Amino acid sequence: MSEGLFRISPGFEEVMPAEYKELVADGPCGREVGVSDLGAFKELIEEHPLCAGCSAALALRLILASLPKPEDTVIVGSTGCSSLAFTQVAVHNIHSLFGNQNAVAAGLKRALRLRFPDKVKDVVVIAGDGATVDIGLDMVMQSWFRREHITTIMLDNEVYANTGGQESGMSLRGMVLHMAPLGKRFPKVALPEIAREAGCAYVAAISPAQPKRLGRVVRRAILVAREVGPTYVQIFCPCPTNFKFRPDESLQKIKQRQKEGAFQVREYVSPEAQAFLAELEGADHEE
Amino acid sequence: MAIQRVVTPEHLFFEAEREKQFITGSEAVREAIRRANVDLAISYPITPQSESMHLVGDIYAEGYLKEYFRGESEFAVMAEVAGASMGGVRVFTATGGPGTLRAFEMFPTWAGARLPIVCTFLTRGVNSPLTIQPDTIEMAFMLDTGMLMFHAENAQDLYDMILKAFVIAEQPDVHLPVGVFADGFFVTHTREQVAVAPADLKLPPYDPYAAPVPVMDMESAPVRQMRDPFVMKSNFISYAAHASWQQEILAAQERARKYVHRYLEGLVDVEHPEAAVLVVTSGTMVSQSREAVAVARQQGLDIGLVKVKSLRPFPREEIKTLARQARTIIVPEYNRVGWLCREVKAVVEDTTKVIGGPRVFGGMTMPPEVVLAQIRRCCA
Amino acid sequence: MRNSKTFIRMSGLGGQGVVTAAHILGMAAAKDGLESTVNPFFGAEKRLAPAESYVRIATEKIYERGEVLFPNIILIFHPHVITLGKCYTMPFFAGLQPGGMVIVNTDRAQDLLREDERAGLMRLEARVYCVPATRVAVEVGGTELSTNIAMLGGLLGVQKLVSQEAVKEALLERFGGGKFVASGTTAALDDVLKSKFNRLAHLVERNVAVLTAAGGSVEEYHLGD
Structure with missing residues (x-):
């Protein structure tokens, strides 16, 4: 989006909602802001209708604060809890259907490349674990095989939360959930490793318990997708509602899992992405 | 890229001198797409459609399209063309029979999202038992998707209807997907005389900014749609929003009538x-x-x-x-x-x-x- | 309702070129200013499996399409089509029009027809012709792949449906460049053909020779014998 396009037309200043005026005056577009600046700029997401203590909502807030170029980013979402928050997100976003988010994103990215060959247009998929690893795995992996220049972010709450708590491929073995009345019979899918083998140039597993690292991971993933190839970020964000812990315990649960060794923060970077990031981050003096 | 000259739809359809070619229905698809100024086509094989999209691939290789690739399933392909259409380019794909059913969820979505996608449906029977033979049963399922639907009698119709479909689909007061249906084998595999316009002419390009819905390219300021998404609320506003939008799709179909009259010369x-x-x-x-x-x-x-x-x-x-x-x-x-x-x-x-x-x-x-x-x- | 039109059914085995033969015949008819439509049978193409194609030729516009159910002429590209039932149309001669014509690729006419088939064809006052198409293809064309052209030669030897000049033009167009569409397997055979003959002109010339030779070697098979 060209500079100055995001403004309020003369005469409409009075009627525009306050939060929109703030977004125009103090939003992240065209500025170098990130997770560390939260509170010092107007965020892209306003209020959201997700549950109290939802760590996916926190993750989404952190992702949106970490977009390297929000004024030229289009997000493709899918069905699930996260889709309920997107109506409040101030970048163009598409609700695909359920599972076809990476296919929609691939078509969109190619269209934007045709229309804006000399301009950055980041396409970022943000979807839940059911959409990514179960119903949409085919299209997720095919987009990686084809080396589509898109970033895939999974909000991994280990359950179909929006439909009331059914087992997903990302649930842990033994978890008793709807549709798994005797406990899940197979382990959590190792999607980061699958992503690495399927052609992703950059893969990371992270959680909102480490907000700065999450911000850096998301930024890296989007920049690598722009220049090198597909990228995948898996964000562990357990669901207080379906796993029945207190809203203020979400981050504690993540840290506890991490301490037990059952959740590992990790990054896989292809040699090409490594070289690209070294050059970029060296120049930025970020590291 | 192939060197072609943009002409008005009226010139391409009604005025340009035509040459007769002895070709199949699949080749008629190629000849239509050659002149349709399509940006992106996405293919997936299914009999009796496959040949038509091979041929579209061939003219992509010759420079008549900007982008072309094989998708992974019909559902994915229909999602990919949807994403591309939302991104503001002119897209084309084709399927038929079981492929139509595999992709089905996307068709009302195309209409609901007001995407002017043109898809050719080269019809065949659906299982079970296994069949690849001609049958138009899939059209029964398609009648209430919100898409416009034209039915070609022969390869000539198929050529003409595909080209005209783009023009009708993209009218700002219509802006709906169009399915151009032709009976598999009976049209796709039959060779007959087809009169086509010169290959160095093409339709004007698609203008995404004339669309009645915003193009998803972040070239216009985003709006926050609402404080609470519709699915969260059992209230009159959410019902009314969905109901009125469904009616708007039907109204757009009605507004298409005048263009069908103009370009197809009657329904x-x-x-x-x-x-x-x-x-x-x-x-x-x-x-x-x-x-x-x-x-x-x-x-x-x-x-x-x-x-x-x-x-x-x-x-x-x-x-x-x-x-x-x-x-x-x-x-x-x-x-x-x-x-x-x-x-x-x-x-x-x-x-x-x-x-x-x-x-x-x-x-x-x-x-x-x-x-x-x-x-x-x-x-x- | 068929009198002004000639409807042809070509039955053979996958790889024998029934689809290409129909294409060339239909294209030649169009070049002669006749109306014509051509279509293959509708099914999976497999080598040596039954294969069929259909040609309609008329002086006026032809509308109907699909399988030719009531042919005036049936071409049989391999005797196994009838002797071993290598065909999806059964009984094989069902639909043949009264006074119709059957042309079979064979070297030896004996044991070709069952008694009931012979009787049925006699009732229809049909005429049956034999043409050693494969032999002519090998001897004159130097390759069995020209069998389909020899079959067309046999047909034209009996009935001048199209001119030889038009067939020659159709051959040129069919094998001359990327202007035609063949199935994947047919395209592969075409490459074999092209490499065998090396030069297109030579290919067309040899096929025209096959066409002529086959036309001269047609013999009527007398049903009453």
Whole structure:
């Protein structure tokens, strides 16, 4: 989006909602802001209708604060809890259907490349674990095989939360959930490793318990997708509602899992992405 | 890129001098897309469609399209063209039969998102048992997706309708997907004379900023749609929003009527509208019926023929008026369910005039003799 | 209702070129200013499996399409089509029009027809012709792949449906460049053909020779014998 396009037309200043005026005056577009600046700029997401203590909502807030170029980013979402928050997100976003988010994103990215060959247009998929690893795995992996220049972010709450708590491929073995009345019979899918083998140039597993690292991971993933190839970020964000812990315990649960060794923060970077990031981050003096 | 000159749709359709080629229906698809100024086409194989998208791939290699690739399934392909269309480019794809059903969730989504996608459906039977033979049953399922639907009789229609579909689909007051249907094998694999415009002419490009919905390119300021998403609320506003949008899709279909008149030159073609008995049909069944009607008229029978070209919008008034003066309406079809017969019955005032059938399905060729026998029975 | 039109059914085995033969015949008819439509049978193409194609030729516009159910002429590209039932149309001669014509690729006519088939064809007053198409293809064309052209030669030897000049033009167009569409397997065979003959002109010339030779070697098979 060209500079100055995001403004309020003369005469409409009075009627525009306050939060929109703030977004125009103090939003992240065209500025170098990130997770560390939260509170010092107007965020892209306003209020959201997700549950109290939802760590996916926190993750989404952190992702949106970490977009390297929000004024030229289009997000493709899918069905699930996260889709309920997107109506409040101030970048163009598409609700695909359920599972076809990476296919929609691939078509969109190619269209934007045709229309804006000399301009950055980041396409970022943000979807839940059911959409990514179960119903949409085919299209997720095919987009990686084809080396589509898109970033895939999974909000991994280990359950179909929006439909009331059914087992997903990302649930842990033994978890008793709807549709798994005797406990899940197979382990959590190792999607980061699958992503690495399927052609992703950059893969990371992270959680909102480490907000700065999450911000850096998301930024890296989007920049690598722009220049090198597909990228995948898996964000562990357990669901207080379906796993029945207190809203203020979400981050504690993540840290506890991490301490037990059952959740590992990790990054896989292809040699090409490594070289690209070294050059970029060296120049930025970020590291 | 191939060197081509943009001309008005009117010039390409009605004025440019045409050359006759002895080609198949699949090749007619290629010739239409060659002149359609398509940005992106996405393919996936299924008999009897595959050849048409191979050929689109060939002209991509020659520089007539900017982008082309093979997707991973029909559902994915329909999602990929949706994403590309939301990104503001002109897209094309094709499928048929089981592929249509595999992709089905996307079709109402295209219409609901007001995407002017043109898709060719080269129809075939659906399982089970396994079949790859011609049958139009998938069209029954497609009637209420919100898409516009044209039905080609032959390769000539297929060529013309695909090109015209882009122009109708992209009208700002329409902006809906168009399915151009042709009977698999009977059209795709049959070689016949097709008159085509010069290959160095093409349609004007798609203008995404004339669309009635914002293009998803972050070139316009985003709006926050609402504080709470519709699915969270059982309230009048959420119901009204969805209901009014469904009605808007239907209204857009109605607004397409004038363009179908202009470009397809009517929703129906009629021969001998004054006849006591009318055969009303669509697709290649029109061809089989033409042979039967010609023989019947030679034998002095009072019979006419109505070719339905547009199924969505449906020629409601046309059929109603024709049915008023006719004694009997015969509706032959290439499917078991008789969807065209249902459509006709839904608009005529006296449904007892409408005789469904003959119908063949499962792949068989309708012998014109069978249509003739029905005509003889109805004229007796 | 067929009198002004010639409807042809070509039955053979996958790889024998029934689809290509129909294409060339239909294209030649169009070049002669006749109306014509051509289509293959509708099914999976497999080598040596039954294969069929259909050609309609007329002086006026042809509308009907699909399988030819009531042919005036049946071409049989391999005797196994009838002797071993290598065909999806059964009984094989069902639909043949009275006074119709059957042309079989064979070297030896004996044991070709069952008694009931012979009787049925006699009732229809059909005429049956034999043409050693494969032998002519090998001897004159130097390759069995020209069998389909030899079959067309046999047909034209009996009935001048199209001119030899038009067939020659059709051959040029069919094998001359990327202007035609063949199935994947047919395209592969075409490459074999092209490499065998090396030069297109030579290919066309040899095929025209096959066409002529086959036309001269047709013999009527007398049903009454």
